[in-house]
Amino acid sequence: MTELHRLGREAYIDPVWHEREVDQLFLNAWCFAGITSDFKEAGDYKAVEIGGFPIAVVRNKDGDLGAVHNVCRHRGATLFDGNGGNIGKSIVCPYHRWTYGLAGELRGVPDKQTCFPDLERSKLGLKPAGLGIFKGLVFVNPDPNANFDDWIAPIADQAWPHDLYASDVREAVPLVYDVKCNWKVFAENAIDGYHLAYLHEQTLGGPTPDKNVWEQAGDHMIWYANEEGVRHRLPKKIRDENGKIGTIKSAQQAGFGGVYFLFPLTLVVPTPYGLSITALKPTSASTTRLTIRHWVGPWQSLDERKYIQGFDKKTGIISSDNWTRHPLETGDFQTEDVWICEKVQQGLQSPAFELGPLSLGPGAEDPIRWFHRSILSRLQVSD
Template sequence: MTSRPPKEAYTDAVWFRNETNTLFANAWIFVGTVHDFQQTGDYRTATCGNALLSIVRDEDGNLNALHNVCRHRGAELLEGSTGNCGKTIVCPYHRWTYAHDGSLRGVPNKVECFPDLDRSGYGLHPASVGVFRDLVFVNPEADADFESWIAPLQGKHWPHDLTAADVKEAIPLAYDLKCDWKVFVENALDGYHLAYLHENTLGGPLPGLNEWEPVGDHMIWHATEEGVRHRLPMKVREEAGNSGTIESASKTGYGGVYFLFPTTIIVPTPYGISISALHPTAAGRCRMTVRHWVGPRQSKDERKHIPGFDKSTGIISSDNWKTHPLETGDFQTEDVWICEKIQRGLESPAYTHGPLSNGVGAEDAIRWFHGTLDKHVT
């Protein structure tokens, strides 16, 4: 049986550095959708471990994954999370200029300063890009095998077409989380807490109504029809009424949570879909970005209603809570609250591991997650 990670895995800087240099040196992380790259020069940036990455659309419509670091003196090239770089990628330091495929196109004062420079040897280092159902993933390794990573999900039920007329993207959310990224993943895979922590929001389901299906390095949570009823917020259950929406959703077979190892959490429902990406920043700390596509009846910008949202920074943080999380009626706030409480407990000298449930649908998926970690963190 796979042993659980020691508490240091969630609190120790040396452990975090090892994760950065092993797991995240060759990890597939969600960076956006194909619809984010409409024009030549459109780009998105990402950080995976220590790697600064960019994905750029070229004039032929190809997506190129590159290390976002100038080959001259190491300056970060494209800034911000998204933008358009125009016809070329230009270093702001000395204006070394690169094509969208990363090849070095121009060096100012080359004759005087670099008479012997072979430009073909100083293109941007390549990374890898992969696309699955319009979702774009990037990996720092130039020869990373996307097909093997995504293959277990091929043929599985998938909830929503992001281009459907009745599904529109809302304004993304950004969370500052005072917990280790693994704490948040474990909570997302925990079927034991749904009826207790979320008693007044999700209201369940109880563990026996959860069905976890490992698919390679990934995991899908299926709920029984009764479990689907209990999983939805009370207001949604009431709105669904006798329309058949909930029942038909459970019969399609799509899960309540799709976890794509190591840091992507996809949560579909009959009325929308959200994609959360965790960004480890230090031992015991991470950020989370959430993109969500919703039905036409839902607000385009609900951030002002989310507890902890700071309109001056655009960040959602527990530092800004005005109401106790259990009184907000927001299950994501409840999850953030409990994950930060767990992190504080892990950092206590009194903490030692308690038992994980052996019950199917309770904490068995967490045990699977630990085994998957063992394969990738050396």
Template sequence: MTQVLPPATYFEPGWFDREQLELFGRTWRYAGATGDFEKPGSYRSVQVGRHPLVVVRGHDGELRAFHNVCRHRGTAVLPGDGKVTKHIVCPYHNWTYGLDGCLLAVPQRREVDPDLDRAKLGLHPAAVALWRGLVFVHPDPDPEPLADWLGDLTERVAPYDPERLAEIVPAQRYDLRCNWKVFMENALDNYHLGYVHKDSLIGYDHKRQEQHPCGRRHWFFYEPPLKPGRLTPTDLETGLKPVAEEPRWYGSAFGLVFPNLFVLTSAVGWSSIEVLPTGPETTTIEIRVRALPGQTTRMALGLIKATAKRVLRRQPALDLIQEDVYCCEAVQVGIRSPRFSVGPIAYRYERGIQAFQRNVLDYVPLEA
């Protein structure tokens, strides 16, 4: 059997809802970079499955995560991203919390409950952890430690320090008309690289690629340049200085942090690519790119363009249907056909897809 997930799991609203609760609500989720929380009071709100969470930098410098749910009527206390000066004030009834989540004040307290115990009504805690300057959150306040969750993926990804790099252009977002898993599987499908991307990825040696399962859930991919020890044309066109100190990383590599984050490295940059399910058949991709500091925005935009080619295979000059986007959206149409099926796979190049599908089923079993 080559296709583990039934077609309906790619478009049924009921399955999408189960994924939000049973998969995304039970795994670590990327919440931004440490640079997003530079000053006390800096915060980002993040939807983790059905759990609205918020990450806040405290006055003591510590990062903390909470369920973004006021203890009075459930209002999101900190919608969006931004900075608060001293306290967290619910916009509905002005219940006030400290940056440590403790309930500090209740307006008209006697009207609400003269014997109210503020110590029992702080914001519900969630877990927060860091890896290489990336911030992760989990709805459970005491989950499996992030380091254990990542396993040996941390040893395979290029040894760059993202905190030493600069993010000098805004995040780039792309909307796709396909289920999030279709995009994930496309990114794990290395059979198509020499065909769909024969021009945009011309500088890479597809036949010498490496793939490795990491930990229990994750995946690592590396593809060297055609000319060993040389920058690829894709990296040369950016004009950026190499981040890599070893020619080993003069190629394209990514680590999949299950279920929906890719960490992509090239010789000249580090990128995070988050795949955000927005509906049963819609997905948003957010790309954030870092390069050595002190370089121009024009160069950074060149890296964005090169990154998009590797991740979305985007052709900015056309601004029409991109290579991978076209394939993903075409697959989404085919999946709805009563005649849909998946034939024999290219085991060496597509085995990551089956591993990904089995991981999804471990959280969202078919028999439920």
């Protein structure tokens, strides 16, 4: 019997449900924050946000990486501005100039004897967050006690595309999208093998559902497509360990997948000669920010933004608010995905929406069932 969606309409539109996810899912969720070479000097940092938790990764004076909640312990002001940079030799709150060391310890409080004679600085350091490193990729978690090894273990022994530090790929200008849909709508689209031959007929061109293969790796998933002659992002030629180029018939034959979904907020997508990593930032029950860092071959453009419909030069954000052509006329599969995700969100907002069936094919929508189970297992709601 065909199975319905496990998550109801409220999971995609209800602010109360969103707050439940913040409290019960994102409070212990790993998400991509950067790569180790982002942090060359003491004071170098990257700032991210996971479901409402602002977090910063910073290299301290001893050369170690650490993660802290980007919240002053006095009145709550955020301390790290922008997405990254170098904060200097100490972390200073702009509000009342409380000063912290690069490891988060509270070092100075102006007029302490007058204003806070009994304050114990040792108890008011920045709250730590969890940090883990895998193949040069840096991940953070709001929970300082979260076990990174357990989270990454199911993927650790899987074949992995591209060594960012041993190849000739270069990092391109990051892409930032503001998408008018719930984060789960975008995640489900990313792991949906049913739509590739239909929505993306003129761009990716497939594969059809029967050519999709999804493999489970704990809560994570790896997608392969086993079909020649398909215009998709999977490598048809890759370099072997000696640098020679060999022809392959499928991503599975190549030894690594075409999409790695690291539950719940990170997507890793290989290209023939590069890699992109997308961090999902749920910003409300019906909006999501996508930050995409990508690495390309030396012959490829380092700044694709001018070619992407909806890019605003003033803000640096790509949004459907700025579209001037129909998305299906752009020849860009990402624009097509944003378009369909926003259309799904519009439909979910309708009181007429009812749960529909999910396809039975394991390479089509079965990963969505899997995704729903993983979410429900963490939320205190009935399945």
